[in-house]
Amino acid sequence: MNDSTQMNLESAQAMVNPQSVKTPVNVLVVGVGGQGVIMVSKVLAALCQQQGFQVKQSEVHGMAKRGGSVFSHVRFGEQVYSPTIPMGQADVLVALEWAEGLRWLPYLKPETGIFIADTQQIVPPFACRDRKHGAVSGYAKESVAEISELISNCFAADAGFMAAELGNAKAANTLLLGMLSTALDFPADDWCEVISQFVPPKTVDINMQAFSQGRDWVERYDPAVLKGGKGIAVKPGGLVPIPHEVQFVLPVITEAWCKSCDICVKFCPERCLSLNENRIAELTKPELCTLCRICERLCPDFAISLNYKN
Amino acid sequence: MSQLAELNKPLSQTAKASGQAKQQPLRPMMGNEAIARGAWEAGVKVAAAYPGTPSTEIMENLAKYPAADLHAEWSTNEKVALDVAIGGSFAGVRSLTSMKHVGLNVASDSLMSQTYIGVNGALVLVVCDDPGIHSSQNEQDTRIFGQLAMTPVLEPTDAQEALDFTKLAFDLSEQFDTPVIVRSTTRLSHTRSLVKTGERVEVRGKGFLEEPKKNVMIPGHARLRHRALMERERLLQEYFENSDLIRWEPGSDEVGIITLSTAYTYVKEVFPEASVLKLGVSYPLPEAKIREFCSSVKRIIVVEELEPVIENQLKVMGHRVEGKSLFPREGEFSTEVVRDGFEAAGLLPPTPKFELIDIEPMARPPLLCAGCPHTTAYMALRALNSRVSGDIGCYTLAAVEPLKAIDTSVAMGSSIANATGIALAGTETRPVVATIGDSTFLHAGIPPLINAVYNNANITVVLLDNHITAMTGGQDHPGTGRNLRGQETHKIDYEALIKAIGVQWIKKIDSYNMGSVYQSLREATLYKGVAVLILDRPCVLDPVKLKGPAFQVKAESCTGCQACMNLGCPAISWSDELYEGHHKVKIDEAACIGCSLCAQVGSTNCIQPVDAGLLQ
Numbered sequence: 001m002n003d004s005t006q007m008n009l010e011s012a013q014a015m016v017n018p019q020s021v022k023t024p025v026n027v028l029v030v031g032v033g034g035q036g037v038i039m040v041s042k043v044l045a046a047l048c049q050q051q052g053f054q055v056k057q058s059e060v061h062g063m064a065k066r067g068g069s070v071f072s073h074v075r076f077g078e079q080v081y082s083p084t085i086p087m088g089q090a091d092v093l094v095a096l097e098w099a100e101g102l103r104w105l106p107y108l109k110p111e112t113g114i115f116i117a118d119t120q121q122i123v124p125p126f127a128c129r130d131r132k133h134g135a136v137s138g139y140a141k142e143s144v145a146e147i148s149e150l151i152s153n154c155f156a157a158d159a160g161f162m163a164a165e166l167g168n169a170k171a172a173n174t175l176l177l178g179m180l181s182t183a184l185d186f187p188a189d190d191w192c193e194v195i196s197q198f199v200p201p202k203t204v205d206i207n208m209q210a211f212s213q214g215r216d217w218v219e220r221y222d223p224a225v226l227k228g229g230k231g232i233a234v235k236p237g238g239l240v241p242i243p244h245e246v247q248f249v250l251p252v253i254t255e256a257w258c259k260s261c262d263i264c265v266k267f268c269p270e271r272c273l274s275l276n277e278n279r280i281a282e283l284t285k286p287e288l289c290t291l292c293r294i295c296e297r298l299c300p301d302f303a304i305s306l307n308y309k310n
Numbered sequence: 311m312s313q314l315a316e317l318n319k320p321l322s323q324t325a326k327a328s329g330q331a332k333q334q335p336l337r338p339m340m341g342n343e344a345i346a347r348g349a350w351e352a353g354v355k356v357a358a359a360y361p362g363t364p365s366t367e368i369m370e371n372l373a374k375y376p377a378a379d380l381h382a383e384w385s386t387n388e389k390v391a392l393d394v395a396i397g398g399s400f401a402g403v404r405s406l407t408s409m410k411h412v413g414l415n416v417a418s419d420s421l422m423s424q425t426y427i428g429v430n431g432a433l434v435l436v437v438c439d440d441p442g443i444h445s446s447q448n449e450q451d452t453r454i455f456g457q458l459a460m461t462p463v464l465e466p467t468d469a470q471e472a473l474d475f476t477k478l479a480f481d482l483s484e485q486f487d488t489p490v491i492v493r494s495t496t497r498l499s500h501t502r503s504l505v506k507t508g509e510r511v512e513v514r515g516k517g518f519l520e521e522p523k524k525n526v527m528i529p530g531h532a533r534l535r536h537r538a539l540m541e542r543e544r545l546l547q548e549y550f551e552n553s554d555l556i557r558w559e560p561g562s563d564e565v566g567i568i569t570l571s572t573a574y575t576y577v578k579e580v581f582p583e584a585s586v587l588k589l590g591v592s593y594p595l596p597e598a599k600i601r602e603f604c605s606s607v608k609r610i611i612v613v614e615e616l617e618p619v620i621e622n623q624l625k626v627m628g629h630r631v632e633g634k635s636l637f638p639r640e641g642e643f644s645t646e647v648v649r650d651g652f653e654a655a656g657l658l659p660p661t662p663k664f665e666l667i668d669i670e671p672m673a674r675p676p677l678l679c680a681g682c683p684h685t686t687a688y689m690a691l692r693a694l695n696s697r698v699s700g701d702i703g704c705y706t707l708a709a710v711e712p713l714k715a716i717d718t719s720v721a722m723g724s725s726i727a728n729a730t731g732i733a734l735a736g737t738e739t740r741p742v743v744a745t746i747g748d749s750t751f752l753h754a755g756i757p758p759l760i761n762a763v764y765n766n767a768n769i770t771v772v773l774l775d776n777h778i779t780a781m782t783g784g785q786d787h788p789g790t791g792r793n794l795r796g797q798e799t800h801k802i803d804y805e806a807l808i809k810a811i812g813v814q815w816i817k818k819i820d821s822y823n824m825g826s827v828y829q830s831l832r833e834a835t836l837y838k839g840v841a842v843l844i845l846d847r848p849c850v851l852d853p854v855k856l857k858g859p860a861f862q863v864k865a866e867s868c869t870g871c872q873a874c875m876n877l878g879c880p881a882i883s884w885s886d887e888l889y890e891g892h893h894k895v896k897i898d899e900a901a902c903i904g905c906s907l908c909a910q911v912g913s914t915n916c917i918q919p920v921d922a923g924l925l926q
Contacts, residue, residue: 032674045502049338056468057338058501060364060444067880068676081575083468083501086645088664103671110664123883124674129711131872133891137884140672150667266693267913269873292871292892294913 024077026085031096041072047194048076058083099140114153131290171210178214257303264295336504344469346371348476353513356398357382358391361782362410363445364499365438384794387753388413399433402516408436425459426535430519432483438494442642451617463491465571469503547594555590566607576648680881681905683821683847688715690828697740701725703747712878723754730767741835745772749779763812770834776849784852815841824910858904867916868894874908
């Protein structure tokens, strides 16, 4: 056992507070709409019920399913009142997507909380909204290595990749359940029994494999491997723009050649061109222009040009 | 056993040992599922609703019970649904309608009269509020409606109570000759907890009760009924004095907390030692019981989500209570919010501040799906520089970047009449357009369309027909040709309907043809008078999830113009390559459904089907 895992052990011990044994255990499951957040939390809730606990599982439907952020609170124990987990109170945070995991980190118990994450990145169009030269992605910048510096119990794996290697990328959620199973004291057989009830009958075998794969991965876990071991993705956060030397200046419109066809106005993705009172194309919102050169390319009369700066 | 499990062992095992002793044959149920179960057990015979988050699953679950047990339907709107349920009650059988909070606004006209009439067979309204506005246009408090309609309002806390209270509501309705409101909230409706279920009790229909003085609300009858209502309020109040719905949980006499609904769970969580009076009803209140409770403690605090409904009633009774001075009047409650309130009251020590991990979360707003047929209309409307009145549905998302093409959105069916007003005001220089979905059109869009024709407004109406009620998760409606139980039924012919209304310019085209949508909208907006353009394409998610051959970006042709990004398609994002410093794009093949819209807007023939050997 190396130094880092030793540290995990010590900090995890702090989780057991003798005065709060009656306090429910809080597991927060998060991800993007359509990933299976509700399925994962339903499996956990069913298992907790089977183990004789009172359990509450709370989610919000509606707008969230349209590619938005989705979360599900699972609380179990002898007596559970509130259906939701307060900030800083989650014993375990299970993230099906990297940036979603980061969003909910403030809900994790400081010091002792366990963060289990799929390093898979689902980049929303919103993060790619800037068409300008040299634009930087709006996707979360923090890398797995940086987060494991902040959180002592950080278990991040490329579950989709590992499940695909087993033969079905869709079993990634079960792999994460395998990882989660090591943080909660329920027999592995009971986990398998409950999971079997929730997955399609034909996929039970592969899901069982994925479950043990997830479990084994945590057992064998060694933070030192983070630097690029098998099955672990260490992607740089977001996309890093490569500096490009070519610089353009704003479109120049040769009025005499413009025949008012309106093509540039209609196609400009930023809507910064319009026809003036003489029906001649004009750059009316130069501050919005991203130098994409669509107008130059589409003008049938070569009336628009973007030139090199030098 | 893993290291972590070993360490957690004491925690889990203690909880398990005490938990197992109580093991019962319980079923995990969402609040809405439990409400449906309660209604079924109570012997409901007629159930009707229009879908609306967070209430939709109530009717969906009722439809899972045999057709021989009850008639369950999607109605065209909430007023129709309530009127159908009222009909069931007139006919002498137990009836139910469910809706979201704003649905009660639509149904309120009937409720205000029906409360005078009372019931023959029981009449229960389940109304789900949305504190925190997770998926609504406002966060109005239904309990005030209960007071206005002098209709009792029951407020369950968890799924078990949701089942029990719904069942009880049917009995109370018949016992006191009144409609009864069961009020839920998003948190209750969408939280799963363990429930003990019972069996269905068949209640024999009473048959129609011929009593015109009660059933026909003309002024002479209504005046007498109003008097009966006040007597009913008194009797209900008396009943609640000794009802199980009111639970006194004794504790310290320093402070007494009066709470209800999900707020109760947060109170128990943060302040377990306090004296609590848990109310299962918010109108009418058991005054004597409350007086007794208030005199037993030194300080009284009311903890309730949204409006100070209980607090104000208590103040009228003459009690010195605190409530909204400590807890917010807007938003959803949580353990943190309730704790903050008690801290502000000086009753709990300040929470020890811990260092939160400081990471700025990435924005991930909800989006129209990859291949959503609504996208083209808004691309074209933006290019046409139109003034657009929107409506309620998924397409409200077109109000934000990148489509950003909707100027107003008020309530179900408002778009057409809003556009009529904008056009008739005579000040708008842009083309005035209303956009409305198929289900919303049938809900409340037909009278305003008649009105627009009748008053000769110069507007264009875009009927976004995606053949389903998409926003709430894919429910059938009269335009789909199927009912709630999936049976074939008459299918509305929109063109014939709109023609009969008197619209002269009607055209129906494929939503996926970007050029045709643009051209047709240009024609429609140039037409003087009411023009209706029907954009026809099924929703990509419901009733079946569509998946066609995916498209890909030819990296060598991509010039990083990102014109395709204007669609806001979740399948398109940046690739790792650059073109002259601009990010090239890529398409996630798993997410792409092959609608081809990005290929239609691309400027360099850069987007092609993955399997495009023939096209090259």
